[in-house]
Amino acid sequence: MSAAVLSGKELSAAIRAETAERAAALTAAGTEPRLAVVVATADESSAWYVRSIAKAAGKAGITCDIVDLGATASPESIRARLAELSADERVHGIILQTPLPAGASLQELAGAIAFEKDVDGANPVSLGRLAAGLPAFAPATAEAVVRVLEHHTIELTGRHVAVVGRSMVVGKPVAHLLLNANATVTVCHSRTRELAAVTSAADVVVAAVGRAGMVTADHVAPGAVVIDVGTNPTEDGGLAGDVDADSVSGKAGALTPVPGGVGPVTTALLLSHTVRAAGG
Numbered sequence: 522m523s524a525a526v527l528s529g530k531e532l533s534a535a536i537r538a539e540t541a542e543r544a545a546a547l548t549a550a551g552t553e554p555r556l557a558v559v560v561a562t563a564d565e566s567s568a569w570y571v572r573s574i575a576k577a578a579g580k581a582g583i584t585c586d587i588v589d590l591g592a593t594a595s596p597e598s599i600r601a602r603l604a605e606l607s608a609d610e611r612v613h614g615i616i617l618q619t620p621l622p623a624g625a626s627l628q629e630l631a632g633a634i635a636f637e638k639d640v641d642g643a644n645p646v647s648l649g650r651l652a653a654g655l656p657a658f659a660p661a662t663a664e665a666v667v668r669v670l671e672h673h674t675i676e677l678t679g680r681h682v683a684v685v686g687r688s689m690v691v692g693k694p695v696a697h698l699l700l701n702a703n704a705t706v707t708v709c710h711s712r713t714r715e716l717a718a719v720t721s722a723a724d725v726v727v728a729a730v731g732r733a734g735m736v737t738a739d740h741v742a743p744g745a746v747v748i749d750v751g752t753n754p755t756e757d758g759g760l761a762g763d764v765d766a767d768s769v770s771g772k773a774g775a776l777t778p779v780p781g782g783v784g785p786v787t788t789a790l791l792l793s794h795t796v797r798a799a800g801g
């Protein structure tokens with residue numbers, strides 16, 4: 522038996538269609554929605570994302586400014602640019618791409634992103650509000666994980682979800698969103714002992730590690746639902762997930778594909794957050 526494929530494409534298309542409608546209404550009313558994408562990395566996975574944001578924003582009628590500061594930008598210069606964009610009335614949404622140059626951290630810099638423009642939920646204020654169950658933009662990827670599960674009518678209440686990864690972009694916020702959805706959540710990381718035993722006890726496994734094929738059949742229970750967040754560039758220019766799909770699909774009940782799973786929903790949600798930040 523091969524695991525069911527949990528596509529993100531239909532959900533992404535629906536979110537993008539609704540976003541385009543809202544963007545057109547805003548533009549007609551005199552507000553052009555605008556997203557600033559701040560880049561200070563040469564990372565290929567980030568470059569993939571930035572290209573797909575720019576393309577999808579164009580189609581949705583959102584102006585996208587790519588602000589490339591270079592992979593050697595200092596934390597001070599990144600912070601100054603975030604503050605400038607935060608004060609710029611024409612800009613409605615700001616995302617700072619990870620990874621960041623050595624010595625810079627998202628949690629330290631994202632405080633310079635105005636809370637109301639923090640469309641990728643990076644400001645620690647956004648994460649705190651998310652944890653408290655208060656309105657805030659969640660990081661698009663973390664929200665995408667939960668939306669894909671909901672779209673495929675996978676029950677979360679009372680079920681055990683193991684998240685592998687504890688970054689500010691995925692692991693930590695997704696753990697809070699899952700808790701808010703009444704799941705029982707275990708968060709794993711590089712110091713977790715007996716990782717395969719921990720994840721094998723879960724009904725749902727969320728892999729956000731950044732290592733191609735790290736999650737194998739040994740890590741999942743028979744019939745479990747597996748969400749693959751990983752987008753690792755391959756030598757031939759493609760993308761590989763954090764899950765070894767060949768091994769896992771013979772054991773899991775359902776699995777998100779890479780590409781075509783969480784990624785397209787992430788991009789759509791970032792744009793949806795941007796039109797909401799613009800008042801749409």
Ligand SMILES: NC(=O)C1=CN([C@@H]2O[C@H](COP(=O)(O)OP(=O)(O)OC[C@H]3O[C@@H](n4cnc5c(N)ncnc54)[C@H](OP(=O)(O)O)[C@@H]3O)[C@@H](O)[C@H]2O)C=CC1
Nearest residue numbers: 566662686687688691710711729730731750751752784787
């Ligand atoms: N599809 C999408 O929309 C998105 C995809 N991504 C992709 O998701 C992946 C994760 O991204 P991100 O969270 O930003 O990555 P980070 O590198 O910031 O975090 C990786 C996490 O995985 C943990 N980890 C690393 N190795 C192991 C291991 N051997 N066993 C258990 N845990 C481990 C780390 O633990 P520790 O904290 O101890 O170091 C860390 O918490 C990447 O492939 C990235 O490209 C990211 C964002 C969006």
Ligand SMILES: Nc1nc(=O)c2c([nH]1)NC[C@@H]1CN(c3ccc(C(=O)N[C@@H](CCC(=O)O)C(=O)O)cc3)C=[N+]21
Nearest residue numbers: 566567570573617618619662752780781782784785787
């Ligand atoms: N602050 C921050 N937030 C992020 O969310 C973030 C980041 N930094 N840094 C880089 C990673 C990587 N990432 C991807 C998102 C979508 C695709 C994506 O759309 N993938 C498509 C393929 C691309 C396409 O079709 O054009 C897919 O999986 O089907 C890829 C990669 C977000 N990231």
